[in-house]
Amino acid sequence: MTALLEIVALSKHFGGVKALSDVSFSVEPGTVLGLVGPNGSGKTTMFSCLTGYLKPTHGEARFEGRSLSGLSPERVCKLGVVRTWQKVRPLAKLSVLDNVVVGALCRTGSVKKAREIAHEQLKLVRLDARASVLAGALPIGERKKLEVARVLATQPRLVLFDEVMGGLNTSEKEELSELIVELRRKGLTQIVIEHDMKAILRVSDRLVVLGSGVKLADGAPAEVVREPAVISAYLGEPIAAG
Numbered sequence: 117m118t119a120l121l122e123i124v125a126l127s128k129h130f131g132g133v134k135a136l137s138d139v140s141f142s143v144e145p146g147t148v149l150g151l152v153g154p155n156g157s158g159k160t161t162m163f164s165c166l167t168g169y170l171k172p173t174h175g176e177a178r179f180e181g182r183s184l185s186g187l188s189p190e191r192v193c194k195l196g197v198v199r200t201w202q203k204v205r206p207l208a209k210l211s212v213l214d215n216v217v218v219g220a221l222c223r224t225g226s227v228k229k230a231r232e233i234a235h236e237q238l239k240l241v242r243l244d245a246r247a248s249v250l251a252g253a254l255p256i257g258e259r260k261k262l263e264v265a266r267v268l269a270t271q272p273r274l275v276l277f278d279e280v281m282g283g284l285n286t287s288e289k290e291e292l293s294e295l296i297v298e299l300r301r302k303g304l305t306q307i308v309i310e311h312d313m314k315a316i317l318r319v320s321d322r323l324v325v326l327g328s329g330v331k332l333a334d335g336a337p338a339e340v341v342r343e344p345a346v347i348s349a350y351l352g353e354p355i356a357a358g
């Protein structure tokens with residue numbers, strides 16, 4: 117199978133800090149890849165390098181064989197690769213609906229059509245009842261859902277979720293895990309960064325583990341969580357994999 121995304125020897129240095137060192141992995145179409153690792157291991161930096169917010173120091177990412185190097189976030193989004201933000205930042209003074217309309221306008225010049233798309237996505241994340249509320253007034257769980265609706269409204273081919281379940285309660289996490297699984301069923305390729313290992317094991321087809329910017333493991337989730345390097349750098353102790 118040809119990979120949808122191929123990351124080739126990607127490095128990102130911030131002065132003396134090597135946030136990513138020679139990381140390579142690929143993502144097959146229609147799969148969910150879990151990207152995990154301790155705080156500061158380079159996960160968010162990887163998303164920023166993939167989506168044009170940061171320029172890699174070395175290496176590159178290829179989407180459908182095409183290099184993403186030097187492309188702006190807008191260009192990358194148009195190609196179909198879009199991310200969420202670990203620290204959610206909705207347009208606080210716009211309504212929930214209008215925040216999603218902004219995402220939809222990536223594909224259409226028609227505000228009417230963008231509103232239709234936005235309503236559909238809000239329904240999907242079960243936020244449609246809150247469409248007219250100001251985004252800044254939402255509690256964290258709903259802000260995370262809004263973030264998901266906003267990226268889905270861009271009609272992406274590859275979504276990068278950065279701790280979209282962070283700060284949520286158990287039932288909200290359940291709901292988002294279900295949504296990720298449902299999106300995969302519909303064929304959407306996803307990379308999911310998440311610290312909750314139960315959630316990550318539930319949604320991922322494959323797991324890549326980073327430690328201090330280096331790839332420590334890459335493979336079937338149940339096997340990766342048994343690797344000694346992963347246990348000592350991240351998990352602390354073996355966990356039961358579903």
Ligand SMILES: Nc1ncnc2c1ncn2[C@@H]1O[C@H](COP(=O)(O)OP(=O)(O)OP(=O)(O)O)[C@@H](O)[C@H]1O
Binds near residue numbers: 130153154158159202
């Ligand atoms: N813009 C920046 N300037 C300088 N250093 C940075 C910058 N962004 C990240 N770093 C550093 O790069 C390293 C990787 O950070 P990153 O945010 O990618 O980690 P992470 O794996 O997402 O961590 P977390 O799980 O806490 O979100 C850290 O040492 C961080 O301090």
Ligand SMILES: [Mg+2]
Binds near residue numbers: 159160161202
């Ligand atoms: Mg991060």
